[in-house]
Amino acid sequence: MGNYKVRISARALRDLESIVKYIREDSPQNAVEVAAAVVKLINSLIDSPRRFRLAGFSRRRNSPVHVTNTHSFMIYYKVDEMKNDVEIITVVRSSRRQPQRFA
Numbered sequence: 001m002g003n004y005k006v007r008i009s010a011r012a013l014r015d016l017e018s019i020v021k022y023i024r025e026d027s028p029q030n031a032v033e034v035a036a037a038v039v040k041l042i043n044s045l046i047d048s049p050r051r052f053r054l055a056g057f058s059r060r061r062n063s064p065v066h067v068t069n070t071h072s073f074m075i076y077y078k079v080d081e082m083k084n085d086v087e088i089i090t091v092v093r094s095s096r097r098q099p100q101r102f103a
Contacts, residue, residue, distance in 0.1 A: 003046050004079070008088040012075075015091040019073065037070045042088055049079050049086045069094055 008016075016038060024031035052068040055076060063078045076089045 004049055004084050004086045006042060006045050006049075006086045006088070008042065009090070012088040012090050019091065019093070034071045034073070038073060038075065038091060041068060041070045041075060045077065045086045049077065065089065 016035065019038075020031045020035045023034055049066065050064075052066045055065045055067040057063065058065055058078055063080055065076055065078050067074055067076050069075065072094045074092050074094050076092075078087045078089060079085075080087070
């Protein structure tokens, strides 16, 4: 098991941007802290991305989808062992309805 390449999907990037924008309205400092925590956790997926809970499988390639959390946000991602690749699918607030199906 080597280092994985981590990519963030356009959807996940939009999710993260909207989260930070929303938090920044009340607390710019908290927005920075949350963004930093999410990015740090995403970067940690370079090593051992399978260490977090399996949430399901993608519909297209039947790839495993894992989930982890930080600061009340859930980060969903796919692991492609053949390419040593991790793709961040979406970032959602843990109090919201969680995705049941993945692209």
